[in-house]
Amino acid sequence: xxxxxxxxxxxxxxxxxxxxxxxxxxxxxxxxxxxxxxxxxxxxxxxxxxxxxxxxxxxxxxxxxxxxxxxxxxxxxxxxxxxxxxxxxxxxxxxxxxxxxxxxxxxxxxxxxxxxxxxxxxxxxxxxxxxxxxxxxxxxxxxxxxxxxxxxxxxxxxxxxxxxxxxxxxxxxxxxxxxxxxxxxxxxxxxxxxxxxxxxxxxxxxxxxxxxxxxxxxxxxxxxxxxxxxxxxxxxxxxxxxxxxxxxxxxxxxxxxxxxxxxxxxxxxxxxxxxxxxxxxxxxxxxxxxxxxxxxxxxxxxxxxxxxxxxxxxxxxxxxxxxxxxxxxxxxxxxxxxxxxxxxxxxxxxxxxxxxxxxxxxxxxxxxxxxxxxxxxxxxxxxxxxxxxxxxxxxxxxxxxxxxxxxxxxxxxxxxxxxx
Numbered sequence: 001x002x003x004x005x006x007x008x009x010x011x012x013x014x015x016x017x018x019x020x021x022x023x024x025x026x027x028x029x030x031x032x033x034x035x036x037x038x039x040x041x042x043x044x045x046x047x048x049x050x051x052x053x054x055x056x057x058x059x060x061x062x063x064x065x066x067x068x069x070x071x072x073x074x075x076x077x078x079x080x081x082x083x084x085x086x087x088x089x090x091x092x093x094x095x096x097x098x099x100x101x102x103x104x105x106x107x108x109x110x111x112x113x114x115x116x117x118x119x120x121x122x123x124x125x126x127x128x129x130x131x132x133x134x135x136x137x138x139x140x141x142x143x144x145x146x147x148x149x150x151x152x153x154x155x156x157x158x159x160x161x162x163x164x165x166x167x168x169x170x171x172x173x174x175x176x177x178x179x180x181x182x183x184x185x186x187x188x189x190x191x192x193x194x195x196x197x198x199x200x201x202x203x204x205x206x207x208x209x210x211x212x213x214x215x216x217x218x219x220x221x222x223x224x225x226x227x228x229x230x231x232x233x234x235x236x237x238x239x240x241x242x243x244x245x246x247x248x249x250x251x252x253x254x255x256x257x258x259x260x261x262x263x264x265x266x267x268x269x270x271x272x273x274x275x276x277x278x279x280x281x282x283x284x285x286x287x288x289x290x291x292x293x294x295x296x297x298x299x300x301x302x303x304x305x306x307x308x309x310x311x312x313x314x315x316x317x318x319x320x321x322x323x324x325x326x327x328x329x330x331x332x333x334x335x336x337x338x339x340x341x342x343x344x345x346x347x348x349x350x351x352x353x354x355x356x357x358x359x360x361x362x363x364x365x366x367x368x369x370x371x372x373x374x375x376x377x378x379x380x381x382x383x384x385x386x387x388x389x390x391x392x393x394x395x396x397x398x399x400x401x402x403x404x405x406x407x408x409x410x411x412x413x414x415x416x417x418x419x420x
Contacts, residue, residue: 003181008034014047014083025124032134033083036194046195046372050381054085054133055366057140057294058322059126060093064363064388067125069323070132072365072387072409077132080367083194085133088294088320089140089205089244091179092120094171096142096326098155109157109170117178137179139188140205140244140295144171147256149208172206189224196237197370197378200228204244204259215263225268232272235287238378238419239276240368246293247317248302248336248353260340267344274349277311288313288419290380292368294321298334299364299384301415302357306349313417314354318382320366325391333359358413363387373418384413 006019014036018029036051054076059069076082094116120126141148145155149168152158157167184190188203202220209217220228232239245259247269252258260266276287288311298321305314317336322329336353343349366384373379389405 050371052080052082052369055320058090060326064324068388070129090142093142095145109166113174199240201242239289250337267342270342271344291317296334297330299360303354361390377418
């Protein structure tokens, strides 16, 4: 593989550029947009026509050989002209189906992950999907293995002593070379802004500790917590917090742990959101935080609330998952935890999630569009699109060759909210 870096001298924010790369397969130039308004001196500016981006996660290559993911991204790119894609985990399944290659190099751990990245990134259809717009990346467990760093019965590579596990180092190295090298900064987490809308893309996976029953294990390191708290304290408008796993998720188990299993870190995350809603920041104004996530193989929109908080829109959470469902996959949408309590520094708070959230098992992509709102707020237009209908065929149907479901790209969900 090779990495080519093209730097633009004094690019105009939000401008569309044509870039021709002779070594690329396509004779047509790429048409990519620079990040809008990040250098605009007025922090209140959001382009009058709006700024859009795509949100997706969980792509299992074996279930989309015909390229419906690309077809959907291509069509949505023409329709919305997104500034970028947020790909928030499981862009590659390094652990399923489990394979063990012959050791020709003396480094089987590298072979395993390099082979899977080659399968995905080497597919011209998948590569064209990536090239439709710039990308921001974040990893989740399948860049390593299911429920990483926990041990998995079916994977011998997960059984080794963690500190000496060559497979961990190989998976991390390949993730950095294929994905995180495209992100800003030099850490697994990062942040950026569009006008007064500030993004924080949190890595809750690659630095995660082994689960402990007392809830004291960490899913983020101290440095990331410090930067996240400073980010929230300095908000000048709405925040967008991007997580590898949802906030409104029930406790997991030995099969797959949730953020809520890490009770102390989970409570600390909620305390950051609550302080922002309570005006405990540099500007002494309430700022809403929209949560974006993936992971659960369910497209979902839900809103969390706490009774005595002045937050008309609550804490909204939008999930786009999966872009292509793994098999065997989910049979029912994953509902949020409708009532839960969190604790931080000895202070417990109760939250509830609005009943009847939108949920779908269909393969999906989300679109987020930012527009000027009223009274200095920002209007968020949230949409979930069906990439391909849910595949409900039985094992017998698959064995006898029954055709998988097909369908055109359709909008399943749309919601407008104004955030402060």
